[in-house]
Amino acid sequence: MSTALKDIIRNPTVAELELVARYAAFKADPRRERLFEAFARTGLPGRRVEGWRWTDFKTAVTSLEAPQAAPARDPLAREGTATLRFTPAGYVPPANVPDGLRLVARDDVQAMSGAEAAPLGALAAALSPGTLLADVSAGAPVRLHMVFAGPGAINAARIVFLLRPGAELHVSESHLGGAAFSAALIEFTLNKGARLHRSVYQTGGAVEAQAITALIEQDAGAESVQTVLALGAKIARLETHLVHRETGSKATLNAAYLAGAGLAADITTHVRHGAPACITRQLTKGAVLDGGRGVFQGKFLVPRTSGQQTDATMRHNALLLEEGAEVFAKPELEILADDVQCAHGNTSGALDAAQLFYLRQRGIPLPQARAMLTEAFIAEALEEAGDHQDALRAEAQAWLSNAS
Amino acid sequence: MRLMLKIENLSASVGDADAAKGILNGLSLSVPAGEVHAVMGPNGAGKSTLSYVLTGREGYTVTGGAATLDGADLLAMSPETRAAKGLFLSFQYPVEIPGVPVMTFVRTAMNALRKARGEAEISAPDFIRKSRDVAKVLSLDPEMLKRPVNVGFSGGEKKRLEIYQMMMLEPRFMVLDETDSGLDIDALRTVAEGVNALRAPDRGMLVITHYQRLLDYIKPDKVHVLAKGRIIKSGGPELAHRLEAEGYDGVQAEAV
Numbered sequence: 001m002s003t004a005l006k007d008i009i010r011n012p013t014v015a016e017l018e019l020v021a022r023y024a025a026f027k028a029d030p031r032r033e034r035l036f037e038a039f040a041r042t043g044l045p046g047r048r049v050e051g052w053r054w055t056d057f058k059t060a061v062t063s064l065e066a067p068q069a070a071p072a073r074d075p076l077a078r079e080g081t082a083t084l085r086f087t088p089a090g091y092v093p094p095a096n097v098p099d100g101l102r103l104v105a106r107d108d109v110q111a112m113s114g115a116e117a118a119p120l121g122a123l124a125a126a127l128s129p130g131t132l133l134a135d136v137s138a139g140a141p142v143r144l145h146m147v148f149a150g151p152g153a154i155n156a157a158r159i160v161f162l163l164r165p166g167a168e169l170h171v172s173e174s175h176l177g178g179a180a181f182s183a184a185l186i187e188f189t190l191n192k193g194a195r196l197h198r199s200v201y202q203t204g205g206a207v208e209a210q211a212i213t214a215l216i217e218q219d220a221g222a223e224s225v226q227t228v229l230a231l232g233a234k235i236a237r238l239e240t241h242l243v244h245r246e247t248g249s250k251a252t253l254n255a256a257y258l259a260g261a262g263l264a265a266d267i268t269t270h271v272r273h274g275a276p277a278c279i280t281r282q283l284t285k286g287a288v289l290d291g292g293r294g295v296f297q298g299k300f301l302v303p304r305t306s307g308q309q310t311d312a313t314m315r316h317n318a319l320l321l322e323e324g325a326e327v328f329a330k331p332e333l334e335i336l337a338d339d340v341q342c343a344h345g346n347t348s349g350a351l352d353a354a355q356l357f358y359l360r361q362r363g364i365p366l367p368q369a370r371a372m373l374t375e376a377f378i379a380e381a382l383e384e385a386g387d388h389q390d391a392l393r394a395e396a397q398a399w400l401s402n403a404s
Numbered sequence: 405m406r407l408m409l410k411i412e413n414l415s416a417s418v419g420d421a422d423a424a425k426g427i428l429n430g431l432s433l434s435v436p437a438g439e440v441h442a443v444m445g446p447n448g449a450g451k452s453t454l455s456y457v458l459t460g461r462e463g464y465t466v467t468g469g470a471a472t473l474d475g476a477d478l479l480a481m482s483p484e485t486r487a488a489k490g491l492f493l494s495f496q497y498p499v500e501i502p503g504v505p506v507m508t509f510v511r512t513a514m515n516a517l518r519k520a521r522g523e524a525e526i527s528a529p530d531f532i533r534k535s536r537d538v539a540k541v542l543s544l545d546p547e548m549l550k551r552p553v554n555v556g557f558s559g560g561e562k563k564r565l566e567i568y569q570m571m572m573l574e575p576r577f578m579v580l581d582e583t584d585s586g587l588d589i590d591a592l593r594t595v596a597e598g599v600n601a602l603r604a605p606d607r608g609m610l611v612i613t614h615y616q617r618l619l620d621y622i623k624p625d626k627v628h629v630l631a632k633g634r635i636i637k638s639g640g641p642e643l644a645h646r647l648e649a650e651g652y653d654g655v656q657a658e659a660v
Contacts, residue, residue: 357461358499362513362569363487363520372512376503376552 009043015061015181016043022127022154031109038115038122045119054295054328055266057120060235061209064153064180069205071149071178075391076201081172083145084159088152088179090129100142100167102135110160112185114215114241117270121213121239124183127156134159136194138166146171146186148212150178158185163194163222170197172388175212177204177233187215190222192246198226199388201395204233206262213239220246220275227385228255229392231399232265232292239268244278253282256381256392258399259292259325266295273302273337277309284316285381287374289403290324299332300342307337318348319377321370321403367404374400405436408577408608409458414469415633416457424465427453429633431469435577435626438605442619443612444644445630446652451612452496454630455581459493460486473577487513488520490576494566494583501553506565507535509553510572517573538571542598559586567598577608584618596621616648631656 009016023036042049046058066088077083082094082101097103110131115122125131136142148157155178163169175182182204188196196216204210210233216224230238242251257265271280286294296316301307318327327348335342351373359369375397382392414431417424427450435441445451457464458471460483471478473489481489501509515525526534539546542564554562563583570578580599584592599622603609611622619627619641627643628635629652637643637655647655 352499353462354499355501357483358495358501359509359513360483361459361461361487361493361495362509362573363484363517364513365484365516365520366482368512368516369484372504372509373501376501379503 008037008040012043013058013062015064018064019123019127029109031111032126035109035112035115035122036126039119039126041116042119051268051297054293055235055237055264057209057211057235057237061181066151066153067178067180067205067207069178069207070151071176072203074147074174074176075395076145076172076174076199076388077147078145081143081145083147086146086148086155086157086184088150088155091132091157094144098142098144100137100139101144102137104133104135106131106133112187112215118213118215118239118241120183120211120237121185121215124156124185124211124213125158127154127183128158128185132159134161136161136163136167136169138164141168141170143170146173147176148173148182148184149176150182152179153181155179155182157183160187161189163188163190163196165192166194167191168195170387172199173201175200175202175204175210177208177210180208182208182210184212185215186213188217188224190216190218190224190249192219193221194219195222196224197386198224199385199392200226200228200238201392202228202236202238202265203231204236206234208233210236211239212237214241216240216242216251218242218244218246218249218251221248223250225252225384226254227382227388227392228267229382229395230255230257230265230267231395232257232259232263234262235264237266237268241270242280243272243274244280245274247275247277249275250279251281252384253280254381254384255284256378256396257284257286257294258378258396259286259288259294260399260403261289261291264293264295266297268295268297270299271301271312273300273307273310273312275306278311280312282314283381285378286316286318286327287321287378288318288325288327290322293326294318294328296327296329296331298330298344299334302333302335302337302340302342304336307335308339310337310340310342312340312342314344316346317377319374320348320350321374371397371400371404407434408437409435409471409473409610411471412469414457414471415467416453417465417467418453418463426467427633428457431630431634433628433635433638435608435610437608439625440603440609440611440622441626441628442624442644443610443628443630444614444616444647447614449630450633451614451630452581455493455496455579455612458579459483459491484516485520488517492570492573492575492578494563494570494578494580496582496585498554498562498566500555502555504553505551506549506553510535510569513569514573534572538568541571541601542568543594544568560588560591563587564591564595567595571598571602574602576606578602578610580609580611582613583611584613584615592618593621616644619644629655
């Protein structure tokens with residue numbers, strides 16, 4: 001079997017062969033096989049694969065040897081909040097599972113919808129030992145913190161959330177690196193009227209690869225608010241697939257990326273308005289230094305019949321802080337319905353010279369003026385992060401003061 | 405009398421080297437400590453260029469001459485160093501800074517200036533107290549100071565906020581660039597009161613204006629007429645009234 005799969009990947013790299021070997025070590029399971037196949041069809045996706053042109057895992061992931069660097073500090077950790085850890089050696093459940101949350105570990109592998117469209121999500125699922133199910137029931141809001149961190153070679157993690165009707169989940173995630181390759185698949189099903197508040201912090205070293213894939217499906221009247229702060233890694237992809245599958249569902253998808261020299265951060269989202277009268281608000285802001293790379297790919301798909309009365313906005317604004325900074329953006333609106341309100345905006349450029357001069361004239365030194373303006377620019381994308389807004393903003397601030 | 409600002413034979417151009425346009429052509433003037441001088445001139449005379457060259461805005465090239473503040477070469481310093489030396493520009497068109505509240509901005513500026521001068525930071529209570537006092541003098545709504553700098557402010561509010569910053573930062577030498585433009589008569593009076601409150605024996609001021617109106621409220625010790633990039637005439641306050649009566653053409657013709 002593994003021989004056949006290996007053959008699917010054309011000209012496999014050393015890293016890909018290692019991933020195949022890793023997969024082959026699991027006992028045979030047809031669902032796992034399907035997931036690995038979904039990955040193997042593209043292999044580590046690279047510039048020839050649609051949607052991966054600017055984020056080339058095939059070239060970037062040269063080795064799966066555990067990096068020397070320890071995982072980063074966790075800015076979202078909170079005393080008293082239940083914490084679930086995913087490490088290369090497996091997961092560690094919280095000491096106290098909060099009321100309203102039930103965690104069920106299953107040895108078998110759950111199917112994943114749309115696996116072909118998310119090859120690294122499929123890989124995370126195929127290389128996870130089993131499936132962790134998290135069942136959230138209605139009642140008081142459930143708070144959960146998740147940490148994804150090394151040390152180790154490969155950190156593959158998967159968790160599947162089911163938010164029962166009227167349930168409310170506040171989940172924070174810290175993806176702290178420390179593994180050569182971290183792949184996480186996080187799935188959320190929001191039943192009728194359920195609410196999801198998701199805050200994600202990502203950081204990683206200059207030799208690490210990270211792929212964080214989220215699949216979100218929303219029923220009638222469900223609402224999700226997502227905020228991402230990505231500091232990048234050698235290569236880092238934060239991908240969200242969201243489906244409004246019943247009327248009146250609402251989603252906010254905000255992200256900020258800050259990429260320094262030798263680091264890349266990719267924010268990719270795909271939103272399907274599969275039911276009438278759903279709302280999507282998306283804002284992505286980025287700032288990139290010399291030698292850094294930022295990528296934004298956003299897609300709204302509004303089908304002809306199901307997508308009527310869609311209300312969707314997409315905005316991406318990037319700052320190229322230095323010569324040699326790279327930003328690639330591909331905002332895409334595929335609108336087939338006629339009764340919709342959809343808008344998008346996309347800009348990238350340098351800091352405003354008039355603003356910089358104004359700050360300097362008041363005595364603020366150039367590096368501090370730059371940091372101040374950049375922080376103000378980024379902050380808008382972090383405003384919906386609720387309890388985590390201050391912590392994320394502080395991380396952005398720290399990054400900016402190191403950058404200047 | 406101790407000179408504060410001394411500009412000698414200053415020439416400057418704007419734009420890239422291959423398309424540079426000379427705006428200042430041998431401008432000279434001096435402002436002693438404790439005095440307020442007005443620079444008046446028609447449109448395109450180089451008034452705003454003068455304020456930007458003095459404060460070090462990018463895009464202007466000094467092609468000759470010198471400018472010193474208390475004997476120190478201004479033109480060799482970065483804009484923030486000039487500010488630390490006590491130079492302040494009240495902008496003709498104050499810039500909007502989305503996402504940065506006024507109080508945060510002014511406190512950051514104040515502490516940056518203090519740091520550059522080797523002084524301790526201002527405490528939060530002291531800062532708030534001072535801000536409240538200044539806002540009162542300028543009849544500024546304290547709520548306005550929590551909003552992002554100049555965002556959504558009217559023209560008059562922006563000008564008042566410039567004076568607020570000036571009173572907060574207490575510069576030693578002030579350049580006011582067309583502070584009267586966009587102000588109604590009540591706002592003009594309030595702004596002038598703020599400016600006059602800063603007049604002191606160890607401070608100097610350069611008031612750049614197109615109209616004489618502002619000078620009814622901020623009385624200058626001396627008036628300079630700027631045309632085609634140089635001072636063509638200097639005199640007492642009466643010169644401003646003559647300009648108002650005869651227009652720039654008359655004075656310009658006489659000077660040639």
